[in-house]
Amino acid sequence: MSISVFIDGAAGTTGLEIADRLGGRAEFDLIILDDARRKDSAARKEALHAADFAVLCLHDDAAIEAVAMAQGSKVRIIDASTAHRVADGWTYGFPEISGPEAVANATRVSNPGCYPTGFIALMAPLVRAKMLPADWPYTVNAVSGYSGGGKALIERFEEDRDIAFRAYGLGMGHKHVPEMKRYAGLAHDPVFAPSVIPAHRGMWVEVPLPLAAMSMLGKLAGAQAPANLHAKLAEFYEGSQIVRVAPMETPAELLLRGSMAPSDALTLHVFGSADGSQARLVAVLDNLGKGASGAAVQSLNLMAGLPETAGLAL
Ligand SMILES: NC(=O)C1=CN([C@@H]2O[C@H](COP(=O)(O)OP(=O)(O)OC[C@H]3O[C@@H](n4cnc5c(N)ncnc54)[C@H](OP(=O)(O)O)[C@@H]3O)[C@@H](O)[C@H]2O)C=CC1
Numbered sequence: 001m002s003i004s005v006f007i008d009g010a011a012g013t014t015g016l017e018i019a020d021r022l023g024g025r026a027e028f029d030l031i032i033l034d035d036a037r038r039k040d041s042a043a044r045k046e047a048l049h050a051a052d053f054a055v056l057c058l059h060d061d062a063a064i065e066a067v068a069m070a071q072g073s074k075v076r077i078i079d080a081s082t083a084h085r086v087a088d089g090w091t092y093g094f095p096e097i098s099g100p101e102a103v104a105n106a107t108r109v110s111n112p113g114c115y116p117t118g119f120i121a122l123m124a125p126l127v128r129a130k131m132l133p134a135d136w137p138y139t140v141n142a143v144s145g146y147s148g149g150g151k152a153l154i155e156r157f158e159e160d161r162d163i164a165f166r167a168y169g170l171g172m173g174h175k176h177v178p179e180m181k182r183y184a185g186l187a188h189d190p191v192f193a194p195s196v197i198p199a200h201r202g203m204w205v206e207v208p209l210p211l212a213a214m215s216m217l218g219k220l221a222g223a224q225a226p227a228n229l230h231a232k233l234a235e236f237y238e239g240s241q242i243v244r245v246a247p248m249e250t251p252a253e254l255l256l257r258g259s260m261a262p263s264d265a266l267t268l269h270v271f272g273s274a275d276g277s278q279a280r281l282v283a284v285l286d287n288l289g290k291g292a293s294g295a296a297v298q299s300l301n302l303m304a305g306l307p308e309t310a311g312l313a314l
Pocket residue numbers: 008009010011012013014015038039040056057058059060062080081082112113114147148149150151152287288291292
């Protein structure tokens with residue numbers, strides 16, 4: 001018996017990528033509304049009530065509306081928007097961090113934000129193990145491909161080829177900070193510095209760590225050499241086909257390529273100074289892969305009782 005999945009917002013950037021990942025799979029029957037009906041409330045409500053699963057690939061207000069319209073139905077929802085990431089009654093759709101069973105059994109799953117995926121993957125295992133303090137004022141420096149901003153930012157970057165670098169979130173208070181704080185287990189909001197480069201997809205999320213200064217201030221339990229942090233991350237993600245911890249070596253450079261192929265993997269790096277006084281934790285991913293559509297499909301697989309990585313590009 002096939003599983004019906006309604007993609008609400010299937011004409012958008014995330015929705016199209018989810019439809020691509022599910023399209024060739026015999027287990028799923030996709031419900032996709034045509035152009036004339038895709039924003040029609042009655043048609044969306046009918047689809048929400050007919051489907052086994054709905055993946056909301058919508059901006060927050062339309063996602064909140066969809067959840068209200070689904071009331072009284074049996075549909076299980078994965079919401080790709082920011083609307084429910086720290087909301088009561090929702091499971092954070094990051095199986096490596098929330099636990100695969102929690103996601104598999106949930107009826108309401110919020111898909112993590114793209115930048116938080118990198119940040120939380122790096123930080124949660126180390127904070128949980130008390131190798132990094134929960135109460136340090138961390139910073140997050142991050143770079144995204146322009147597809148991270150959906151259709152509007154894609155259009156802007158494709159029209160204005162003169163943008164070489166776009167820093168934003170300069171007033172702080174970016175919408176991703178609450179989920180970063182909560183799921184990394186932090187006491188304070190991290191200082192988040194996001195930016196966009198003229199590449200369609202790709203993402204770099206970095207957390208610089210002044211280890212010697214943290215130790216001097218009594219914030220580290222014992223000396224935490226960069227190699228210890230790397231070993232803990234490697235242990236935490238051992239056996240994962242999705243999250244990979246790169247060997248601890250220091251290349252002369254790391255590149256994000258404009259021609260990056262779609263990928264649902266997430267690669268973590270730890271770089272350390274020779275004397276161990278400083279480290280840089282770095283996550284490299286595809287904002288549209290593990291940062292959005294790949295994560296939604298991973299959660300859908302688990303919720304539908306299918307192999308976790310089915311249909312993913314790894
Ligand atoms: N892009 C990314 O890398 C990531 C995106 N996300 C999140 O995923 C969600 C979707 O983002 P993204 O795909 O980038 O955005 P897009 O703007 O590319 O797509 C959103 C789609 O929703 C449609 N839409 C708008 N209002 C309604 C409505 N009332 N009913 C039905 N459809 C509607 C839009 O229609 P129209 O085509 O007419 O504009 C558009 O096709 C957002 O919440 C975003 O924050 C999360 C992680 C990463």
